Amino acid sequence: MMSVNNGGMRTGQDTAPNGTARASWERTNTMSNPSTPTKHLKSPKPQNAITIAVSSRVLFNMDKEQQIYEQKGMEEYLKYQIEHETEPFGPGPAFPFVKALEAVNTRLRELYPESEELFDVVLMTNNHAHVGLRLINTINHHRLFIERFCMTGGNSPIGYLKAYHTNLYLSADPMKVREALEEGIAAATMFNPPEKRTEVSETQLRVAFDGDAVLFSDESERIYKAHGLDKFFEHEKAHENTLLDHGPLKGFLESLGKLQKKFYAKGQRMDCPIRTYLVTARSAASSGTRALKTLRSWGLDTDEALFLAGAPKGPMLEKIRPHIFFDDQMFHVEGAAELGTVAAHVPYGVAQKRPQKKLAEENAKDSSAAAK
Amino acid sequence: MDSMVRNPDVKQRDAAQAVVVAVSSDAIFDPEVEQVHGATEPLRKGDAFSFMKAIQVVNERLLTLNSDETLLFDVILLSNDSEEKHSRIIASAKHYGLDIGRFCFCNKEDSIESLQSNEVKLFLSMDTNDVCKALQKGVPAALLYHQTDPNHQTEDQLKVVFSGDVIGSSEEMLHGLREQGFTETQLQGFKTAKGSVKEFAILMGEMRRRFGLEGSPLCTGLMTVWSSRDVCASALKTLRGWGLLVDEAFCLAGAPRSPILNLGFIGNTMKSSTYVKEGRDYSMYYGLEV
Numbered sequence: 001m002m003s004v005n006n007g008g009m010r011t012g013q014d015t016a017p018n019g020t021a022r023a024s025w026e027r028t029n030t031m032s033n034p035s036t037p038t039k040h041l042k043s044p045k046p047q048n049a050i051t052i053a054v055s056s057r058v059l060f061n062m063d064k065e066q067q068i069y070e071q072k073g074m075e076e077y078l079k080y081q082i083e084h085e086t087e088p089f090g091p092g093p094a095f096p097f098v099k100a101l102e103a104v105n106t107r108l109r110e111l112y113p114e115s116e117e118l119f120d121v122v123l124m125t126n127n128h129a130h131v132g133l134r135l136i137n138t139i140n141h142h143r144l145f146i147e148r149f150c151m152t153g154g155n156s157p158i159g160y161l162k163a164y165h166t167n168l169y170l171s172a173d174p175m176k177v178r179e180a181l182e183e184g185i186a187a188a189t190m191f192n193p194p195e196k197r198t199e200v201s202e203t204q205l206r207v208a209f210d211g212d213a214v215l216f217s218d219e220s221e222r223i224y225k226a227h228g229l230d231k232f233f234e235h236e237k238a239h240e241n242t243l244l245d246h247g248p249l250k251g252f253l254e255s256l257g258k259l260q261k262k263f264y265a266k267g268q269r270m271d272c273p274i275r276t277y278l279v280t281a282r283s284a285a286s287s288g289t290r291a292l293k294t295l296r297s298w299g300l301d302t303d304e305a306l307f308l309a310g311a312p313k314g315p316m317l318e319k320i321r322p323h324i325f326f327d328d329q330m331f332h333v334e335g336a337a338e339l340g341t342v343a344a345h346v347p348y349g350v351a352q353k354r355p356q357k358k359l360a361e362e363n364a365k366d367s368s369a370a371a372k
Numbered sequence: 373m374d375s376m377v378r379n380p381d382v383k384q385r386d387a388a389q390a391v392v393v394a395v396s397s398d399a400i401f402d403p404e405v406e407q408v409h410g411a412t413e414p415l416r417k418g419d420a421f422s423f424m425k426a427i428q429v430v431n432e433r434l435l436t437l438n439s440d441e442t443l444l445f446d447v448i449l450l451s452n453d454s455e456e457k458h459s460r461i462i463a464s465a466k467h468y469g470l471d472i473g474r475f476c477f478c479n480k481e482d483s484i485e486s487l488q489s490n491e492v493k494l495f496l497s498m499d500t501n502d503v504c505k506a507l508q509k510g511v512p513a514a515l516l517y518h519q520t521d522p523n524h525q526t527e528d529q530l531k532v533v534f535s536g537d538v539i540g541s542s543e544e545m546l547h548g549l550r551e552q553g554f555t556e557t558q559l560q561g562f563k564t565a566k567g568s569v570k571e572f573a574i575l576m577g578e579m580r581r582r583f584g585l586e587g588s589p590l591c592t593g594l595m596t597v598w599s600s601r602d603v604c605a606s607a608l609k610t611l612r613g614w615g616l617l618v619d620e621a622f623c624l625a626g627a628p629r630s631p632i633l634n635l636g637f638i639g640n641t642m643k644s645s646t647y648v649k650e651g652r653d654y655s656m657y658y659g660l661e662v
Contacts, residue, residue: 042625042626043625043626043627045626045627046627046628074585074586075585078585128585128619129593129594129608129617129618129619129620129621130617132604132605132608132621133605133608133609136601136602136604136605136608137605139601140601140602146601147600147601147623147625148623148624148625148627149601149621149622149623150620150621150622150632151620151621151622152620153591153593153618153619153620154586154619155620159631160631160632163628163631163632164627164631
């Protein structure tokens, strides 16, 4: 009989009929009655974990309810939610991503039972607590391991994101995503999942990133926008050996890399449940060099780097099947979705249509500081 | 033995209908102030001063909606200070225009008795030990939190947070906490606290219903610190059964609660008083004080 040291878990381990030990959360999740005591694993301390905050509308499908809110107002919306409290929501765009995070956690717990270096998924919503029971019922129904949530009843959740060391924030609200980015938190806006959704793995987490203005700063995009493609190439060639500055999602890639190394350390490189991809419009022959050199000097890499030299990203992503793809340009986000990939928009840098909120805020801060 | 002084500047509430709340004077006025014999200038504002202002806003809004409203906060200021400070306290309250109905001056040892005899619905203090003692004697009590985030001034909204660990507690849930290291005394504390918070929760539910969903000067919340989400769900159901539908809900699964409390809750949480040790671990890590 195998027994795994489970100092971090207060509950004992089960043994399945064939004699192998199973993690107690697996056992818990086969219980269908949510009112039986959940012998749950202890959640990691926020500073140790990789905290992924998701809003209720990206984790679950709340389209119908959102419509009611927009058309009939808050009271009707809440009344409807309470009336339908025992009906779980369906999965939202971030749902497969969250499931994959949990799959990684399972593998990590097997290899490092004492470690708190895990993904911690937190529900961070400015929804009203009246919706709380329905959300909890839904979490139970889908057997998600989400033990932390903040329902802020209309207030901005940004302060809580910072307080809980959030590594990535996903929301349906672009305003909140911008706010988070401005506070230095990696964030992206998610949309309704594509109608025709590509099947994704349940055992391997796959995350794809655009390069400029996502992993890297938008400095090169600025050149391209201002002076065109030729100037862009010239500039990149001239600065080949100069590192690009970092972009908003660099930290998240770094966190993924840290976890990957934990699998490599246990000889699981081939079987690693995390796989990362760089999907960039840069070309391998020229402008791609600078990107790769930058990653290397940061001590980071991606498992695959795809240089599309301007070709559309949709078809490539369809082959990769990531759980999520981050890009700063809606054109690429939409293109990806058209071919079945769940894509998230990082509203950062010069590619954004609207002027940066930060500038406006900075002006406001300056004038109020002057007034004090 | 206590001495009760009515505040002539404040219209006396009907104590039977009002929500009588006793607040420790150390929370309202800075206790660190140098006691200069014979000094007369107003005492400095204490850490929970804005809490008083928030209570006032709620009362004012209630009266605006209904000038005959009797479900108002009726504040008793509880002071263990020396006699020479009494008049200064009263004068300071007047100076700041605080809505304090009565002043209760007594010795520290007699405080609990005073609270009991005045049928206080809730006793508030920033001192964990005081709150603990009161709870142990069956007096509903809670901690006032020092608000540290300057960007979240909540003088215009009173936030009251209830403990999901207390309200959602059941034998099963307590067993889970036992496994996490809580002692039997602490667990008994949960049960006592649950009993004593019910009445206050019902009153808060009634008061909250006087206002609309948005723009309410009274905001209610639920916070579950250690227990699972199912305990939080149980607490939400229990509160609903008591007539209180909270606005905000937090389930922390052991994460530090100070970020939430310091960001916007000059609220009171029932359970933190009993679990000083755990609370201090986290708070010390963040360099904040409970």
